Amino acid sequence: MTVRTRFAPSPTGFLHIGGARTALFSWAYARKFKGQFILRIEDTDVARSTPEAVQAILDGMSWLGLDWNEGPFYQMQRMDRYKEIIQKMLTEGHAYLCYSSKEELDALRERQMQDGIKPRYDGRWRPEDGKVFPEVPVGVQPVIRFKNPKAGLVEWDDLVKGHIAISNEELDDLIIARGDGTPTYNFCVVVDDWEMGITQVIRGDDHVNNTPRQINMLKALGATIPQYAHLSMILGDDGQKLSKRHGAVSVMQYNEDGYLPEAILNYLARLGWSHGDDEIFNMKQFCEWFDLDHITPSAAQFNTEKLNWINAHYIKQADLNALAIDINKRLMAKAIKTDGGPALNGVISLYRDRANTLNDLATSIEYFYSQPIADAAAVEKHLPNEILPIIKTMLAELSSTDWTAEAIHGVIEQTVLKNALKFPKVAMPLRVMVTGGAQSPSIDAVMQLLGKEETLKRMSVFCA
């Protein structure tokens, strides 16, 4: 049987890191088995779903390069089909009308909590032999409930967590259609997973408790039951749960922050899944290696430090021209123009090994394209007055030097020799004058790239 997996986000917000990993794993599983990956938008919560969120999810997926074979399917467009099936369940006795009001149910729930039992619907409108029902209240739009089996065990072999069994006594008759007739999540998932022929449902841990209900509905419908794989959640950097209020950010934020999609993907792949000691691998490799057997059942804490390390790795590997285009954009966003300045490719080559993010990289090379503001502490430390005469002499010598790194290096070395100094005594003042700070790659390489005119100009400012 062909593997068919799906990613089924609800468009109530952006694609965050947890959703991205779920999508990645579902995608990789389908790719590994040459199957299909399906994207389905679960937008039945009309009040909270927005077209902006749909777009944000699509953007996130495409930035990461997670492509799908079918869809996106929108559940709101499948209303007719859901209603048809609900009608069928009603006729077949798998579902029934319930006239309990929300207030009534809230009160029930509260009482049950107080009594220390699991809150659940008590089945007051559930049709049973010889049962006498209360009078049907007027003006109440009934909801439709699934008639869950009362006894027995629901069990499945979770591909991540192993065998799980839950007693039907723990389950109540869940609502499958609201008062206004729109079907609810648990029902739509069941119908869609069934009709879309999903073979492996790979989703978040928070759905474990929905699984037995879904299996019961699948059984009532005579549907094939897919395999389930429940992924543990991703905790924030601080070990706390990610939520809208705390730490959950859009994957697109990582784009803005200067992370490469390859790095995010590679990092996410290793969060909760492993292949021996392998740390760095591309998506082609990942799709070959990926399996559900090596997924950790416990929650994983997000670690930005490690992400940074992986990102730095991919920056070193990245195509130089692509890097230049990206960095140029980031500089432009800060109103720094690179045309007319030193060639970006050269500058980036000099700096790419030192950056954790593209933003770091962009920031570190800003001084090539705009006047640096000299760091006062660095000036104080590396530019003592007694060095100025030496700098002046060097300035004169440099103005008649061929502008190659070797020639520049030669001038510095001669100066060092003539004045019986250590190399840094001359290199550091130059670094501060030219870059504005005390850290940079080889100063001769920097000066060469910056250009003769600009370098001498920056030096003379300090010699005035």
Next chain:
RNA sequence: GUCCCCAUCGUCUAGAGGCCUAGGACACCUCCCUUUCACGGAGGCGACCGGGGUUCGAAUCCCCGUGGGGACGCCA
């Protein structure tokens, strides 16, 4: 409260009864390289939640405890 799940270095993880005096990676520390800072290289620090079993032998299997998490919506 009830049900379900989880538990190896600070973090991500390897580990499917002997290969484990527990391996790798990030971070941290030391040294080397060096023109500063990085990069890179070489070392180092650092963990099987506790208690009972099972077994010749347990990080690995079982039970209990403890701790953490999730679910209990006319949300998904």
